[in-house]
Amino acid sequence: MKIAVVGAGALGLYYGALLQRSGMEVRFLLRRDFEAISGNGLKVFSVNGDFYLPHVKGYREPQEIGPVDLVLVGLKSFANDRFEDLVRPLLGERTQILTLQNGLGNEEALADLFGAERIIGGVAFLCSNRGEPGEVHHLGAGRIILGEYLRCDNGRVEQLSDMFRKAGVDCRAIDDLKRARWEKLVWNIPFNGLCALLLQPVTSLLAHEATRTLVRELMLEVIAAANVQGLLSPIPESFADSMLEFTDAMGEYRPSMQIDREEGRPLEIGAIFTTPLAYGMQKGINMTRVGMLETLLKQATL
Amino acid sequence: MKIAVVGAGALGLYYGALLQRSGMEVRFLLRRDFEAISGNGLKVFSVNGDFYLPHVKGYREPQEIGPVDLVLVGLKSFANDRFEDLVRPLLGERTQILTLQNGLGNEEALADLFGAERIIGGVAFLCSNRGEPGEVHHLGAGRIILGEYLRCDNGRVEQLSDMFRKAGVDCRAIDDLKRARWEKLVWNIPFNGLCALLLQPVTSLLAHEATRTLVRELMLEVIAAANVQGLLSPIPESFADSMLEFTDAMGEYRPSMQIDREEGRPLEIGAIFTTPLAYGMQKGINMTRVGMLETLLKQATL
Known part of the structure; x- marks a missing residue:
């Protein structure tokens, strides 16, 4: 081939x-x-x-x-x-x-x-x-x-x-490719977004109750938007908890968007934030926290 | 005296x-x-x-x-x-x-x-x-x-x-002292919070549609929480627009919380975020964006 x-x-x-x-x-x-x-x-x-x-x-x-x-x-x-x-x-x-x-x-x-x-x-x-x-x-x-x-x-x-x-x-x-893409966003949106905004690795977010809760709330917003996109089967809310546990095991990991920001490269905000937000809105789901994170990321990297 | x-x-x-x-x-x-x-x-x-x-x-x-x-x-x-x-x-x-x-x-x-x-x-x-x-x-x-x-x-x-x-x-x-305190929070929460988080003056926030909208949304959350606190008269939503116009006239202003962060001093997150959030919750008002901003500020200044 x-x-x-x-x-x-x-x-x-x-x-x-x-x-x-x-x-x-x-x-x-x-x-x-x-x-x-x-x-x-x-x-x-x-x-x-x-x-x-x-x-x-x-x-x-x-x-x-x-x-x-x-x-x-x-x-x-x-x-x-x-x-x-x-x-x-x-x-x-x-x-x-x-x-x-x-x-x-x-x-x-x-x-x-x-x-x-x-x-x-x-x-x-x-x-x-x-x-x-x-x-x-x-x-x-x-x-x-x-x-x-x-x-x-x-x-x-x-x-x-x-x-x-x-x-x-x-x-x-x-x-169901669409489901796989949204599942990855359940991780990418909170962790790429927050780590890139705060310039902190995943461990720092997971170590504090307030940020851990915020990560989970962001995940639940993404899951809610995913589940109105016509997936073959819905993503359960428990997927958020699985992702949190999965990330607990990753150690001092810095997501790619954080590294991109630290090294002065442009961020993939469009594909990871803007388009998912638009797909959610098209189906009547307003991801409030995801939208705020997108705004803050864009403003931080003007 | x-x-x-x-x-x-x-x-x-x-x-x-x-x-x-x-x-x-x-x-x-x-x-x-x-x-x-x-x-x-x-x-x-x-x-x-x-x-x-x-x-x-x-x-x-x-x-x-x-x-x-x-x-x-x-x-x-x-x-x-x-x-x-x-x-x-x-x-x-x-x-x-x-x-x-x-x-x-x-x-x-x-x-x-x-x-x-x-x-x-x-x-x-x-x-x-x-x-x-x-x-x-x-x-x-x-x-x-x-x-x-x-x-x-x-x-x-x-x-x-x-x-x-x-x-x-x-x-x-x-x-109505309480109303005056909440009115000041309508300004302090978005501008002190966002400027301290992003390390940008008020002008930068006001210059971009997305952050200007976020400022206004934060203000409306504060107004909604204020108006269930038993004020003598409610704060109208138009107060948010007045505050935006008022701030447009301020120029390159850096709010005190931004200066405190830039100079490594502790921030007044408790009185300006945590207590208002608690007062809102006591009356059934969940200020989603304000809560997220509080979490991000605390995490950014650990």
Whole structure:
């Protein structure tokens, strides 16, 4: 299978490298790392074992890659206005598009441009970051959940799951992509939002009763908005408590949005806050606290 | 009239100096400024004209002052646990206690300890800060609104108003101290809270639609809680818009709580957030956004 990785940051480089190592024909669309990777290959420093790919196909323009079987989209969602330029040249008649981006609205944006039947969504639970040019660091996790945007069962998602599993990724196909996206928001909205606003790791929020309660209230707002989106089955309120316990076990973790703010990078507020808030409002659910957190985050990062 | 000033910070020193200048017999309970003021007097740098009091009576212990006619309380409200030690020795049978502190709960705490009939409350609109020891800077405003804690009309508050007016303070007596306190909170809660959290002046909040809306929503929550507290007349929602317009005219103003945070001092979260939230809850009003702001402020200043 011929795969193009668009948005070759910490996520795209990591999964792309694993797929190439397993025998897939992977082409990376690169900017910052073009010289380093084209010249010297890609080094992956991973908690599962380091590896080195001496020959990696890097490109500056999608036209040089041309049509592929699968486009793997790892762009930060605030760069979605580049879809037309970056993705269109990679499409053949049967090209599939898999977005592993954060938050809501990415599948919709791709579907509007390129046709809904092409679109597969993946929710990635990955802790990785970029190092020097030509390097990527995998710090933990890496699981992917895959689902069809159109919820049709055509076996395609199972095939992609197989491909990822053969590459060493814990991957499974699910029926309800939308539910998986909202479930991830139940974690992302409170923890990415509050940690980025306060510049404190998850442990600090969990250690105090008032912030722990606020995290849970934010989660319950997200669950309420999720459950009016036509999920195949509702997310129970107990999911919030599971997420709190899950996070208790994470230690001094700093969510990606906190790291982005600390390092002066733009935050994915649109996909993680603005779009979910709009989807809630469309169905009559006003997420008061989530909306306030969005406002504060935007104002703090003007 | 013999007056003791307890909590001789930027507020206590300023009003105390004006009262002494007008002929009142004022005694200041001092800590940081004791040496400077006892030795060299007090310099007031004021937008209304500087003045210098070469002889000022400063004391380290309230026992050295003994009973007075009026105790003027200017303590930061987080020091209210010192009332017993600092105020009790100043009380004679007919001593009045005037608190010019911020927020809610100060009159109640004084009334519990010393008897409700003694207590008068004042809402001060003063922009001042301490300079070097022996100096105080008056940057603007200074108006005081005075009311009886027990809402009885005994002429006492009118007499105090006269005294302040003779000292050059814009002062008037009102029937409903509680309403004046809550009106001030309509401003203090959003602006002190958000400016201290985001470390941005009022202009930044007012310049963006989302934060301007959040300010207004916070104000409406405070107004709703105020209007179930048994005020003589309700605060209309239009008061929020008046406060926004009033603040538009203030320029790059930094509220006191922002300055306190920037300078590493403790914030008056209890009197300005925690107590109003509790008073709201007692009457069935849950101020969701105000509660979230309190939680964030506490967490940000741990």
